[in-house]
Amino acid sequence: MALPFSRYPMKIRNFIIITQIRNHFTRPRKTILHCLLALPQQSSGSFLHWRFKNYRTSSLWNSSQAPSSTGQDNISAQYTHPTSLNELLLKTEVTNFDSQISLEELDDLSPISPLQQISEEDALQIVAEPPLPPASFTLRDYVDRSKTLQKLVLLGVNLSKLEKRPGAGNLLLRLDFENDIQKILLFLKDIGVEDNQLGAFLTKNYIILNEDLENLRTRVAYLESKKFNKTDISRMIINAPYLLSFPVDRLDNRLGFFQKELGLNVQKTRDLVIRLPRLLTGSLEPVKENMKVYRLQLGFKHNEIQHMVTRIPKILTASKRKLTETFDYVHNVMHIPHHLIVKFPQVFNSKLLRVKERNSFLTYLGRAQYDPQKPNYISLDKLVSIPDEEFCKEIAKASLQDFEMFLKTL
């Protein structure tokens, strides 16, 4: 009888025994049920029966002094209740076992008395550490005791960033690495996310850990059905981690939006999305606004916009204030016509201050010549994209010191 009993974890066993004894006379039905429910799920069925049996026999042994294990010593020493009550209990308990009892009620149980005798084995397992805080602002308190969090940190997930997001801490603490996280990680690796990218990926999109694996598979299958090849899909997912959190119909809508709004063919839409997958996961409102800005405010033609967007997709997500300011300076101050700007759309991506500084330096030197028909032509691309040293040497033909001196006269 004592052998299967000792199979169960030491602490739980102790807990059951103590609480039963304590509460037996006051409210026997309830407490017994509570304690059982607190056990791990695996033991619920068969355990229930022999646990009761064990209970009954131990009470019978009360007179014969039979049990040898320390746990049962405790019972038999203090237990003086008649057997008939136990049998009555057994009948009633099993019938209403299904009733759910919340975890809060468990907390109501009074703690183990400090005078309670415990075995040597139990004493060894008691860790004299401060208890985990029941609530905390940070995951730092839990990371040294949670295997899941430890593994995530070693993967490179930035917990300090994650804990600032509402709900993230609770979600991560409830997950189990072996059961919940591992399969997602393996799935991501199958798609083509490298080991060293997993941390950054999960820092961005931790929600994916809670996602159903089947859903993720259908989303990847959808992308494959749209003729994205495998390397493209992995590239897109790494660059836009939220891509897999979008349901298929939303992804479809969004792909359709770009195709319709920009009037591109399928292949070009695909290229656009591959180059900047952020377009698919981000808000569509700024994209719509920027399209309007290009067409109505800046006066580009539709095919010109198409050309610029396929060259540099990022100009779709730039802030419209920056766009208008840059265009104003390039078009009205530097006098560069539309058809030249269309050839060098990267000017919308560069810093306006830098364009201003360089243009005024070239004007000061008398080298600001942006007409491709004339000699000493300076392309917009070169003006904005190369670093200061090269700019001074190749375009301005002056020293860096001169440039800096000039900047201090602006």
Next chain:
Amino acid sequence: MGWSRLHGLFAVYKPPGLNWKHLRDTVESQLLKGLNAEKRFTPQEHIRFLLAPTEENERKELTLIATNVPVLSEHPLVRGLNYTSVKVGVGHRLDVKSSGVLVLGVGRGNKLLTDIHNAHLTKDYTVRGLLGKATDDFTDEGRLIEKTTYDHITQEKLSRILAVIQGSHQKALVMHSNLNLKTQEAYEMAVKGLIRPMCKTPMLITGIRCLQFAPPEFLLEIQCMHETQQLLRRMVHEIGLELKSAAVCTQVRRTRDGVFTLEDALLRTQWDMHSIQKSIQKVAPRVEAELKKCQTVGPVQRGLVGQPAS
């Protein structure tokens, strides 16, 4: 270690068209980037007593083994960044359109900013004006109010008006500095050019001259205190009116703020922690000397103030 050498004052060159708040935020984020890049994570370990794997015996042997386990709660990914905010304060402001030397304070340097403000040091500006038109906000970008001719204006006429302006401001300067000019000490200070008000006053111009006159453009150098950039623009406008014409201000540029000159100012590309550190270390002795001088001047002046001469 990097942080301890960062307390102090330094100057940046503010380009026109950039708000000083944005500038300050940029500098702050650059400093944070530098500070956080500096410290490397040294893994710490703590000792835990872990259960040894038990052999299948009749009686279970429980043994504890002391093992070193890394402390993950100190890991940078868990702890977050070492520095999340740096106090960066701004000295005398520059509005969006103006450019030039802007003094910033870091950490304990912010206290020095107050001292610098209370020292009432003068500042140098170069102001570019354009004759022939007037606008509502005195800059060339504002709404046009009137257009005038400027053929009759010569450099002498301009210099004469500048002299008048300087004279009237000199008088105001003496008045506001609360000195009895009949005393020997006050006289000596005036000779050295040390008199200046030690309290809040309207804008005072201690020196103004024309650097370049090529109609319709002209360039003025102004030495002043308690100014705002808008007041300087208004002065250009008033100079235009005095010349029986009109003028707008196209550029306001501060070339010196107290002890900080154009050479000390860091350009936009130099706003990183290393250059800022070097700049702070370089300027620190000069700032200290200047503040000490002000503290010795201060009491003498206050002693002389007594009762205003009746």
